[in-house]
Amino acid sequence: MKTLLTGNEAVALGAYEAGVLVATGYPGTPATEIIEKISIYPDVYTEWSVNEKTALELASGVSLSGRRALVAMKHVGLNVASDPLMSLAYTGVNGGLVIAVSDDPGMWSSQNEQDSRLYGRIAHIPVLEPSDSEEAYVFVREAFAMSERFDLPVLLRLTRAISHTSTVADVNGKRKEYSKKYTVNTEKNVLLPPFTSERRLSLQRRMEGVRQYIPSSGLNRIENNPPLPPFSKGGKGGLSKNIGDDIGIITSGIAYQYVKEVMPEASVLKLGIVYPFNPQEIKEFARSVKELFVVEELGPFIEDSIRALGIKVRNGLLPEIGEMDQFILGKALMGNYTLTGEICKDNHATLCPGCPYLGVFYLLSKKSIFVGGDIGCYTLAVHTFPDVIDSTLCMGSGISQATGYSLSSGEKAVAVIGDSTFFHSGIPAVLNALYNKANILIIILDNHVIAMTGGQPHIGTGKGLMGYKKKQTIDDCLKGLGVDSVRRVDAYNLKQINHAVREGLSVKGVSAVIVDGECILKKKSDTQFYIDVEKCSFCGSCLLVGCKAIVRSDNSYIITEDCKGCGLCVQLCEKKTIKRQYKNNLCR
Amino acid sequence: MFNSVKKRQSRDNIKIIFAGRGGQGVLTVSSICAHAFLYTGYDVKKSDIKGIARRGGKVISSLIAGEKVYSPKINPEMADIAVILSQDIELALSEDTVLVLPTVEEIERYHKSLNIFCLGKLSALLDIPIRHWEQAIKERFEDGVSGINLTAFYDGRKSAKAQMSII
Numbered sequence: 001m002k003t004l005l006t007g008n009e010a011v012a013l014g015a016y017e018a019g020v021l022v023a024t025g026y027p028g029t030p031a032t033e034i035i036e037k038i039s040i041y042p043d044v045y046t047e048w049s050v051n052e053k054t055a056l057e058l059a060s061g062v063s064l065s066g067r068r069a070l071v072a073m074k075h076v077g078l079n080v081a082s083d084p085l086m087s088l089a090y091t092g093v094n095g096g097l098v099i100a101v102s103d104d105p106g107m108w109s110s111q112n113e114q115d116s117r118l119y120g121r122i123a124h125i126p127v128l129e130p131s132d133s134e135e136a137y138v139f140v141r142e143a144f145a146m147s148e149r150f151d152l153p154v155l156l157r158l159t160r161a162i163s164h165t166s167t168v169a170d171v172n173g174k175r176k177e178y179s180k181k182y183t184v185n186t187e188k189n190v191l192l193p194p195f196t197s198e199r200r201l202s203l204q205r206r207m208e209g210v211r212q213y214i215p216s217s218g219l220n221r222i223e224n225n226p227p228l229p230p231f232s233k234g235g236k237g238g239l240s241k242n243i244g245d246d247i248g249i250i251t252s253g254i255a256y257q258y259v260k261e262v263m264p265e266a267s268v269l270k271l272g273i274v275y276p277f278n279p280q281e282i283k284e285f286a287r288s289v290k291e292l293f294v295v296e297e298l299g300p301f302i303e304d305s306i307r308a309l310g311i312k313v314r315n316g317l318l319p320e321i322g323e324m325d326q327f328i329l330g331k332a333l334m335g336n337y338t339l340t341g342e343i344c345k346d347n348h349a350t351l352c353p354g355c356p357y358l359g360v361f362y363l364l365s366k367k368s369i370f371v372g373g374d375i376g377c378y379t380l381a382v383h384t385f386p387d388v389i390d391s392t393l394c395m396g397s398g399i400s401q402a403t404g405y406s407l408s409s410g411e412k413a414v415a416v417i418g419d420s421t422f423f424h425s426g427i428p429a430v431l432n433a434l435y436n437k438a439n440i441l442i443i444i445l446d447n448h449v450i451a452m453t454g455g456q457p458h459i460g461t462g463k464g465l466m467g468y469k470k471k472q473t474i475d476d477c478l479k480g481l482g483v484d485s486v487r488r489v490d491a492y493n494l495k496q497i498n499h500a501v502r503e504g505l506s507v508k509g510v511s512a513v514i515v516d517g518e519c520i521l522k523k524k525s526d527t528q529f530y531i532d533v534e535k536c537s538f539c540g541s542c543l544l545v546g547c548k549a550i551v552r553s554d555n556s557y558i559i560t561e562d563c564k565g566c567g568l569c570v571q572l573c574e575k576k577t578i579k580r581q582y583k584n585n586l587c588r
Numbered sequence: 589m590f591n592s593v594k595k596r597q598s599r600d601n602i603k604i605i606f607a608g609r610g611g612q613g614v615l616t617v618s619s620i621c622a623h624a625f626l627y628t629g630y631d632v633k634k635s636d637i638k639g640i641a642r643r644g645g646k647v648i649s650s651l652i653a654g655e656k657v658y659s660p661k662i663n664p665e666m667a668d669i670a671v672i673l674s675q676d677i678e679l680a681l682s683e684d685t686v687l688v689l690p691t692v693e694e695i696e697r698y699h700k701s702l703n704i705f706c707l708g709k710l711s712a713l714l715d716i717p718i719r720h721w722e723q724a725i726k727e728r729f730e731d732g733v734s735g736i737n738l739t740a741f742y743d744g745r746k747s748a749k750a751q752m753s754i755i
């Protein structure tokens with residue numbers, strides 16, 4: 001049956017059909033929908049794990065037991081999961097283990113761009129890369145089969161343009177259960193000398209097996225476009241050369257689509273498996289063409305490997321930065337080098353009107369103190385309050401950065417971290433701060449959801465993809481870890497927050513303030529505020545809270561339809577001209 | 589020399605851009621349209637801008653359909669048709685792009701189903717049998733809603749046809 005699927009939906013469906021018993025992951029654009037889509041099938045156990053490392057480790061336990069498991073994450077998530085990944089290549093699998101990772105060239109929704117194909121080389125594992133949704137659907141099943149056949153975890157590498165594009169796929173929707181027996185095998189599964197030595201050698205042999213298998217796998221294909229008949233192209237009886245028919249291109253993934261767009265007549269070696277390589281296959285293709293190009297996004301991963309085989313490749317002049325498209329490729333082929341592909345430069349994303357983070361950032365913006373930020377919606381505060389966050393690096397980093405800053409400056413420093421990020425990787429940083437007697441205030445923004453990636457639940461919410469789960473409060477967690485000074489305050493009460501932050505800052509040692517306010521996108525409100533324009537003194541105090549619902553109009557400010565009735569601005573209005581109204585009774 | 593190749597490739601396919609603000613149902617109509625193309629037997633690819641951009645408000649979805657579609661990417665200036673639900677959205681379109689824009693009255697009248705109304709307008713410009721549009725719309729909505737939506741769709745289709753006959 002032909003249907004339209006995004007790359008992420010295709011991975012979910014393919015994995016379901018492959019009999020996956022367990023699917024785990026942690027949200028992250030552009031990979032999030034893989035787990036969300038597979039969670040609709042009742043015969044697959046799905047969970048949002050606390051972080052990517054636990055997601056992969058859990059899945060490897062499923063694999064050990066003899067069932068198939070899928071893990072999905074964004075590129076930076078794979079960094080977090082890289083420790084178990086490297087060693088899983090040594091132990092290998094029992095039931096198939098596939099890791100779907102989606103890269104974000106151009107950083108549309110990420111703090112950096114990375115090329116996950118490189119993990120194939122570091123970890124010594126196969127990497128498959130589909131060019132559209134149908135291939136994503138087929139490749140997942142192939143990845144599971146390869147995983148079991150070669151006793152290796154397999155990486156399925158996607159990029160944003162694959163994950164988030166709907167293309168036509170021919171699917172059947174039938175699931176085939178898979179299960180194998182578990183037998184104890186210490187020498188394989190316990191990585192300790194002397195077993196490690198044999199596992200290392202075995203890894204080399206297993207990867208060699210993959211290399212030999214490539215030509216018969218059907219994952220790679222050569223497209224030799226039939227040359228157009230002579231005389232077809234205008235020239236008066238003369239043999240006119242067809243464009244590109246002696247040029248050979250090696251490509252993979254989304255780049256393949258751009259190649260077909262720009263040079264439909266070129267011969268193409270389309271790689272579905274981008275690590276490892278079969279040297280013979282590449283050499284033969286290179287011999288069959290006059291000139292060889294490699295077309296790939298993000299950097300010369302394939303190209304370097306081909307050069308290492310001693311094959312001459314023409315410098316493709318492709319940018320190593322950002323997202324590619326057919327226009328950039330066209331320019332490069334004509335000899336025009338562009339430094340970067342498309343890169344996100346959007347600065348419009350700010351905190352929503354009524355966001356529970358507005359109050360605390362407004363108060364922090366009045367203090368000159370080091371604030372170690374973290375990854376989440378709250379990072380957007382830098383577009384509202386330009387200097388309030390001093391740094392943002394990766395998930396869980398803010399607490400340790402604040403600790404480091406405080407250590408060397410001798411001053412108390414602040415860390416700001418979201419609820420999900422706290423559970424994801426903040427906890428070890430809190431323990432480290434306590435252990436090493438840091439002098440920091442940790443502000444935890446508890447909006448009861450993973451907001452940035454679209455509103456997923458986490459352990460702090462007590463909900464999961466499959467219904468109710470254990471709920472853990474941040475307060476208990478902090479106290480259990482050993483933080484004595486913990487205060488929970490209302491995100492919409494400026495006085496309360498101010499008081500708690502002041503108290504927290506006066507503590508010598510590690511203190512914490514939990515700012516409690518549900519994500520405004522989840523909340524329904526029946527009230528809004530309006531400004532009594534007659535009485536408004538136009539002082540601008542209400543603007544300080546950074547709410548986008550307040551705008552200027554002639555000689556006063558007004559509150560627009562976007563008002564969520566949070567009441568933060570009311571607390572700043574000196575003339576008391578901001579009034580409440582009920583939505584079904586709007587006087588405007 | 590490569591330019592000529594590129595032009596020939598892309599001329600055959602129809603390229604449509606859908607744009608609007610979050611909550612207007614831009615992605616709903618681009619998805620319905622993509623399915624209508626699929627049911628008619630075309631190859632089709634559709635990309636949505638997602639991620640942080642969503643929070644800022646502007647939503648853009650691009651669709652390419654034809655016998656065979658390779659790249660899912662287009663520049664706004666390549667668009668054959670642009671369906672724009674919100675008047676404050678600026679796109680660098682070319683002069684040849686056919687615009688599907690609701691009038692001020694239509695925006696007021698159709699409000700929540702403005703997206704489907706505009707889809708109706710779009711349908712008058714495309715060579716897709718009506719049954720495929722209906723199938724795509726019905727599949728998208730729960731049964732109860734499809735009646736209302738089909739009305740908006742037919743209103744849009746009629747208004748576009750009337751406009752075309754004036755020209």
Ligand SMILES: Cc1ncc(C[n+]2csc(CCOP(=O)(O)OP(=O)(O)O)c2C)c(N)n1
Binds near residue numbers: 111419452453
């Ligand atoms: C290692 C890693 N995994 C996933 C992501 C994607 N990501 C970015 S922000 C975010 C949400 C963090 O949630 P929370 O701390 O609750 O903050 P909120 O968005 O709710 O404000 C996630 C999962 C990432 N950047 N890095």
